[in-house]
Amino acid sequence: METPTKTIVVASGKGGTGKTLMSVSLAGHFDSENYKVHYIDADVEEPNGRIFMKPENLKSVPVMTQVPEMKKDSCSGCGKCQQFCAFNAIVAIGSKVMIFPELCHGCPGCVAVCPEDALRMVDRQIGVITEGDSGNINFIEGRLNEGEAMPTPVLTELFKYIEDYPGIRIIDSPPGTSCSVMKSMEEGDIIVLMTEPTPFGLHDVKLASELALKLGKPVYGIINRSDLGNSDEMKKYFASRNIPVLGEIPFMRDVAVAYSGGNKDMGNKFSEKIAEIALKIRKELKI
Amino acid sequence: MSKLFAVPVSELNNEKSPVDERFGRCYAFVIFDENGKIVKSFVNENRDAAHGAGTGASGLLVKNGVTDAVAGHFGPKASEVLRAANVKLWENISAKTAEEIFNKWKNNELRQA
Numbered sequence: 001m002e003t004p005t006k007t008i009v010v011a012s013g014k015g016g017t018g019k020t021l022m023s024v025s026l027a028g029h030f031d032s033e034n035y036k037v038h039y040i041d042a043d044v045e046e047p048n049g050r051i052f053m054k055p056e057n058l059k060s061v062p063v064m065t066q067v068p069e070m071k072k073d074s075c076s077g078c079g080k081c082q083q084f085c086a087f088n089a090i091v092a093i094g095s096k097v098m099i100f101p102e103l104c105h106g107c108p109g110c111v112a113v114c115p116e117d118a119l120r121m122v123d124r125q126i127g128v129i130t131e132g133d134s135g136n137i138n139f140i141e142g143r144l145n146e147g148e149a150m151p152t153p154v155l156t157e158l159f160k161y162i163e164d165y166p167g168i169r170i171i172d173s174p175p176g177t178s179c180s181v182m183k184s185m186e187e188g189d190i191i192v193l194m195t196e197p198t199p200f201g202l203h204d205v206k207l208a209s210e211l212a213l214k215l216g217k218p219v220y221g222i223i224n225r226s227d228l229g230n231s232d233e234m235k236k237y238f239a240s241r242n243i244p245v246l247g248e249i250p251f252m253r254d255v256a257v258a259y260s261g262g263n264k265d266m267g268n269k270f271s272e273k274i275a276e277i278a279l280k281i282r283k284e285l286k287i
Numbered sequence: 288m289s290k291l292f293a294v295p296v297s298e299l300n301n302e303k304s305p306v307d308e309r310f311g312r313c314y315a316f317v318i319f320d321e322n323g324k325i326v327k328s329f330v331n332e333n334r335d336a337a338h339g340a341g342t343g344a345s346g347l348l349v350k351n352g353v354t355d356a357v358a359g360h361f362g363p364k365a366s367e368v369l370r371a372a373n374v375k376l377w378e379n380i381s382a383k384t385a386e387e388i389f390n391k392w393k394n395n396e397l398r399q400a
Contacts, residue, residue: 082346088336
């Protein structure tokens, strides 16, 4: 079925509310309705989608960044590079420099200001993008290498990678409201916020909502484990910000058991909930 | 070679400056010469850096010719930079003011970090 290309970003605020659960479930549902679906794991610091999607025929592409290195063994130690660097990633010690690659943003100002032309930029791998098939669903994962401090370069590459992918793209976003989340939200035609009716859930979904609204995106909420807390307060907040609630999912032990086993078959009751939510999403996306 | 001893402080008040437990994110540094005279003191602009406060602070001390530094704790990046520059690292054992810690250093009462 030819679908216009639409991107759904599933975000949350608080972690552990069910982003991956919802992303994986929606992907499965739209696939069952014969849409072309791409599941994109944008939680590059801890991608977990592949546990459920179990992709095959994997191919990987490295994500590179750039960092300085000395061209020669020594320099005058003038420290102009250190002075220039906004990230404290390069320090002049005696007759050479010490570089902290994980702090470097690759700008490459140090190379430019060095009066002795003692530095050059070199490539450094910080992550990897992996693509595969999960049945008919296309699986794409961004992964930041362990020990790295900056996820955004991986996300830039990931979103460039899927730029022309047609059909329904479901982006499983990281938790929180950091740069990574903002970058992910920017890709969305709509943003779906998974949340839970606890004090932390409410606090964090407010932050995520405000971010999404500030980005000018259509925002929707889904309340997970809706019977385990104060859903009324949460709905009141959403109403006050004109954020439609697509669904309220009560706690279902079977779902928790399936999820903790890496199993994306969650049973009929849950599938019905997903179908309801998917229908509303289709209406909002006009597909 | 004469020694210069750097102390992280939480307020600038000459010798009476209260010692800051932190290194990379301390408020300021006071630098003594071997005779206990303060030769330099400055606010640490790295203290609010998102990352690299330690490398920045260490870089500042190295630039100012510091030979010895004391702190409650030196982070991994700060340690790396300071050791590469042959700065001796000392552990602060509950001295309250810059003066006190200088005296402890001078009297060999400090342990190397």
